[in-house]
Amino acid sequence: MKKILLAFLPIVLLTTTLSANVDTTARIKGTVNVSGATVEAVHTPTNTTKSVVSSASGNFNINFLPIGGPYIIKVSRAGYETQTINVESLTVANPIKLSVNLISDNIDEVQVIASKVSSSKVNSGSVLSSERIAQIPTITRNIADYLKFDPRVSINGANARNSEISVLGKNSRLNDFTIDGVSFNDAFGLNDNGFATMKNPISIDFVDEITVDITPYDVSKGNATGGTITAVSKSGTNEFHGSVYTTSRDKGNVGDLPNGEEYSDFQEDALAITLSGPIIKDKLFFFLGYEESEDVRPSLMGYIRLKCYK
Incomplete structure (x- = not known):
């Protein structure tokens, strides 16, 4: 045996507040109708706060944010009423783009509910959050069981040891699989699944989000002619x-x-x-x-x- x-x-x-790779964090960008406005993002589960000041043209970018949510975004400036924006969730693949108009301070605070669907998405990727992962039935608890819900991904093989993840018909070894920005590909070419391990390189219980990018335009993502598969681990x-x-x-x-x-x-x-x-x-x-x-x-x-x- x-x-x-x-x-x-x-x-x-x-x-x-720290991150090792841009591929494992989320970001918020947008514009404010006034320069010098303070834009503050609060991650509610951890009460972590990150803030920036809008540029002379009103543009702002908040990078390296923890994925998930909810978030409370506050935009303020002296002489203007604070505007509060509630964001349900942030993902690696879909940055939120906001357009904020501050008004004079003679009225009460305005609250706006922002859609979690990004208007700045520039690729054809898909995202599986930890909530969605928990809802998907699986026998082998293999990562391939979750990726097959993307119509551009096909799985060849019946068990966790030999499941080949094919993106757009490409060989599984042409994918790039990373965990928290670290590559876990099968460089030697012994495993059919394309991973550096015979089974899952990370337990599905440790994963906060899985992203599959097809032909990404982001220059930080490469090393693949198939798909770019990114797993982000959970934190406290x-x-x-x-x-x-x-x-x-x-x-x-x-x-x-x-x-x-x-x-x-x-x-x-x-x-x-x-x-x-x-x-x-x-x-x-x-x-x-x-x-x-x-x-x-x-x-x-x-x-x-x-x-x-x-």
Whole structure:
């Protein structure tokens, strides 16, 4: 019997004001009808604040924001009433573009609800948030199970070990897969899935967002003629959260082969635990994750001892 035991323990210790790569964060851009206005973005789950001042032409950009939300955007300037904009969620692929008109301070504060659909989207990508990921049924908990909901993505293979992710008909090795901006591609060419690991390079329970970009125009994304697949890991908030899951499969969960023969023996077991929360409220957060996977199957390779006779 061939036994494969995979275990990993990623520990993510983050302040939500820092980022390692532009591909793992969100941004807000727009214009204000006056120069010198202060634009402040508050990430509600962590109470993290980032602010900029609009330029002489009224333009502003707020970069390196944590994905997700909700956000409260406040635009203010002396002599004008503060305008508050509520943004439900931010994603890596779709920056929010706002157009703000400040008015004189003789009336009450104005509240505007902004659409989370970006008007500045310049590529043909798709986004899966952690909420959407939790709603998708899956048996293998393979990343490929979630990407197949993009009509331009096709999955070849029936299990987590051999699932090939083809984007626009291209070979899986022509994709670029990154986790928090770090490449996890199969540079040596041994795995059919195109990943640097036989199974998932990251547990789906640790993922906050998955983005698939098709022919992106962003110069920061490249190294692929297929698709650019970006996974962003979760981080902590001001509240403690945790999860535990376990799964088990064997040949009793599958039917017979088309020729009537029984499926060969196998046993798949998995266990995952996550815990996140604040270390210093509003400043420093943590996310801990552990997953263990055990896959027992008949060996496909081995040695046969032969006796030679004269």
